[in-house]
Amino acid sequence: MVCPRCIALVQHELLKVEAVVKNVRLGEIELVLPLASIHKEQVKERLFHAGFEVLDDPKQIVVEQVKTKIIDYVQNRQVSRYNLSDYLASSFSFSYARIARLFVAHTALTIEKFYILQRIEKVKELLSYGELSLEEIAMQLQYKDVSHLSKQFKKTVGITPSYYRKHQRFDRKFLDHIST
Numbered sequence: 188m189v190c191p192r193c194i195a196l197v198q199h200e201l202l203k204v205e206a207v208v209k210n211v212r213l214g215e216i217e218l219v220l221p222l223a224s225i226h227k228e229q230v231k232e233r234l235f236h237a238g239f240e241v242l243d244d245p246k247q248i249v250v251e252q253v254k255t256k257i258i259d260y261v262q263n264r265q266v267s268r269y270n271l272s273d274y275l276a277s278s279f280s281f282s283y284a285r286i287a288r289l290f291v292a293h294t295a296l297t298i299e300k301f302y303i304l305q306r307i308e309k310v311k312e313l314l315s316y317g318e319l320s321l322e323e324i325a326m327q328l329q330y331k332d333v334s335h336l337s338k339q340f341k342k343t344v345g346i347t348p349s350y351y352r353k354h355q356r357f358d359r360k361f362l363d364h365i366s367t
Contacts, residue, residue, distance in 0.1 A: 250293040
């Protein structure tokens with residue numbers, strides 16, 4: 188779940204099976220009482236048809252939480268003043284090395300690659316607005332310089348940021364669908 192409409196849809200589906208919802212946040216549902224098995228399967232099926240997946244595997248849940256933290260890290264400028272590995276390690280009860288191993292095992296991507304893909308999507312977003320220069324975007328997303336941003340963008344997207352902006356090639360991805 189990555190938006191308020193997603194949260195509302197999940198809440199609506201839970202109410203249909205008379206679940207008593209304590210809290211629904213991005214990627215997380217907290218119920219007052221556990222669902223009966225039959226209701227759990229109904230919720231899973233309804234959410235699957237709406238484009239969601241219910242995760243039962245604790246390791247997969249951690250991986251999804253890591254993804255959410257990385258997205259937050261890129262989107263929230265105040266959070267991003269911290270080193271990514273420190274930010275992730277402080278968010279979980281185990282080491283960054285363990286988080287990284289778990290992430291690679293379940294996504295076939297390193298945390299660094301996922302982070303780069305998220306940053307590039309943010310660059311695309313900022314370019315599409317047309318309000319900031321490449322220098323300002325590089326500074327906002329903490330690239331060491333415009334050259335670094337441009338090289339990473341071209342390597343990932345296949346075109347330069349300037350070409351992307353000039354030709355209005357605003358083919359962006361949903362943040363929760365970024366994997367390659």
